[in-house]
Amino acid sequence: MKLSDLQAAIAGARVLVAGDVMLDRYWFGDVERISPEAPVPVARIRKSEERAGGAANVARNIAALGGKVELLAVVGDDEAGGSLEKLLQAEGVATRLYRDPGIATTVKLRVLAKQQQLLRIDFEETPSHDILADKLDEFRRVLAGVDVVILSDYGKGGLLHVREMIAAAKAVGKPVLVDPKGDDYTPYRGATLLTPNRSEFKQVAGSWRDEADFMMRAQALREQLDLDALLITRSEEGMTLFRSQGVAHQPTVAQEVFDVSGAGDTVIGTLGLMLAAGLALPDAMAWSNRAAGVVVGKLGTAVVHPEELFIEG
Ligand SMILES: Nc1ncnc2c1ncn2[C@@H]1O[C@H](COP(=O)(O)OP(=O)(O)OP(=O)(O)O)[C@@H](O)[C@H]1O
Numbered sequence: 001m002k003l004s005d006l007q008a009a010i011a012g013a014r015v016l017v018a019g020d021v022m023l024d025r026y027w028f029g030d031v032e033r034i035s036p037e038a039p040v041p042v043a044r045i046r047k048s049e050e051r052a053g054g055a056a057n058v059a060r061n062i063a064a065l066g067g068k069v070e071l072l073a074v075v076g077d078d079e080a081g082g083s084l085e086k087l088l089q090a091e092g093v094a095t096r097l098y099r100d101p102g103i104a105t106t107v108k109l110r111v112l113a114k115q116q117q118l119l120r121i122d123f124e125e126t127p128s129h130d131i132l133a134d135k136l137d138e139f140r141r142v143l144a145g146v147d148v149v150i151l152s153d154y155g156k157g158g159l160l161h162v163r164e165m166i167a168a169a170k171a172v173g174k175p176v177l178v179d180p181k182g183d184d185y186t187p188y189r190g191a192t193l194l195t196p197n198r199s200e201f202k203q204v205a206g207s208w209r210d211e212a213d214f215m216m217r218a219q220a221l222r223e224q225l226d227l228d229a230l231l232i233t234r235s236e237e238g239m240t241l242f243r244s245q246g247v248a249h250q251p252t253v254a255q256e257v258f259d260v261s262g263a264g265d266t267v268i269g270t271l272g273l274m275l276a277a278g279l280a281l282p283d284a285m286a287w288s289n290r291a292a293g294v295v296v297g298k299l300g301t302a303v304v305h306p307e308e309l310f311i312e313g
Pocket residue numbers: 196197198233234235236237238239251252253254257260261262263264265267289292293296
């Protein structure tokens with residue numbers, strides 16, 4: 001496919017992202033004294049930055065590449081939830097955020113002084129059952145209008161109904177890609193594709209002795225979970241795709257590595273977008289590997305732009 005045709009296909013591609021969203025917040029300050037209250041430094045905050053993380057970062061990666069993306073998730077009815085929504089809308093993500101008055105929005109707050117992290121403060125609460133049930137109803141309604149579904153599990157409880165979501169998507173013939181968490185993948189059974197990283201894969205499949213053993217464990221997991229494909233992301237070793245037809249490996253194309261955080265979000269976001277644009281899985285994988293190679297060269301939870309990815313030659 002010509003690059004101009006691919007970009008036109010992407011402009012018409014529609015992806016639904018659901019899962020755990022979070023707000024990454026950074027407070028930068030100066031430390032000049034020790035607190036009189038306790039033996040801790042006092043940071044005077046000079047500036048702050050924030051970024052959409054988790055499933056929200058998957059969605060912003062899709063929007064940045066020119067795709068249409070809807071994000072279905074639960075936040076608290078608080079200031080952080082409002083910030084997250086504003087950030088996402090400014091980046092072109094269509095948000096369907098449920099405000100749960102019973103929880104705080106998931107926030108990871110870092111306090112930094114002189115380039116050093118002093119403290120990270122996490123706010124995390126599990127969404128309530130009623131809100132998640134409403135969200136499942138909306139998921140079913142939105143499905144008809146999208147080409148591909150991505151479920152981004154960060155283990156915060158937003159994907160309580162992951163089984164029902166996978167079943168609903170499959171019933172209407174939409175591919176479902178899942179970024180998994182935890183040590184039990186049975187809720188993801190029947191998904192189109194899973195994207196564990198090395199350590200996530202190890203947690204469910206055990207340690208491998210060598211590459212042959214790794215491949216055997218990967219194919220066994222794929223069959224056991226009835227997946228079309230398993231894509232294991234392997235940091236500096238690139239990524240490997242397992243299907244019933246066989247195995248395909250792509251080494252990383254990263255030139256420089258500054259910050260690997262969020263690379264997994266870029267992988268699944270780009271993969272879903274390319275499938276929604278009509279590409280076959282091995283081609284979609286090659287683009288997502290390229291996108292990951294670009295994003296690890298940037299600081300912060302960054303995204304990739306079309307001019308960085310769609311380069312002739
Ligand atoms: N250190 C690295 N060197 C080169 N490429 C990298 C490196 N880390 C990540 N990548 C690229 O990014 C892809 C995804 O990275 P990784 O397997 O670390 O995912 P991840 O652990 O889910 O990421 P995260 O959880 O931080 O979002 C890899 O397949 C590779 O293409």
